[in-house]
Amino acid sequence: MEKDEKGFYGIGAVEQRTGLSARQIRYYENLGLIKPERTEGGQRRYTERDVLCLLRIKYLKENGFDLKSIKEKIEEFERELSLESLANLSPAELKISSLYPVSNRAILMKLLDKTKDGK
DNA sequence: GTTCTAACA
DNA sequence: TGTTAGAA
Structure with a gap:
């Protein structure tokens, strides 16, 4: 063997x-x-x-x-x-990733993006 | 012949 | 954990 x-x-x-x-x-x-x-x-x-x-x-x-x-x-x-x-994430992403389950992070990030450029 | 899963005088 | 039965 x-x-x-x-x-x-x-x-x-x-x-x-x-x-x-x-x-x-x-x-x-x-x-x-x-x-x-x-x-x-x-x-x-x-x-x-x-x-x-x-x-x-x-x-x-x-x-x-x-x-x-x-x-x-x-x-x-x-x-x-x-x-x-x-450690490779931005401060905002770091907070989100530590507070919410993986399945919701993508949605949360989209909301953040819309908040930024959506006035 | 080796390995896998499930089960137990 | 060992060991064994029956299948793969």
Whole structure:
């Protein structure tokens, strides 16, 4: 079991490289800790990043962290990433994006534009 | 032969 | 979490 022609790993290869069971690997995916792609047939394809992420999870767990706190850590990290993307917005957009759900921002921005040139 | 989902003597 | 059954 090794990388396929495009650099992806099957779950068997990931088991060997991480020492985690397929059961655990799939379970962690359900918790949202990793998100491997799927083939047309539905088989999971893991990237090198997935493997490294699993190794980190394994390390943290071996050092006393439960899956719940590990999950929170990852979610916190992803929230910070999304916040960084807000750094490219104007002050007005920043206020709007932090107060309203994504689905409404586009509408709000249109209203702001009309307010500006609409006297 | 490997992986998937669902379920549990 | 392990393991197993049946399908893909």
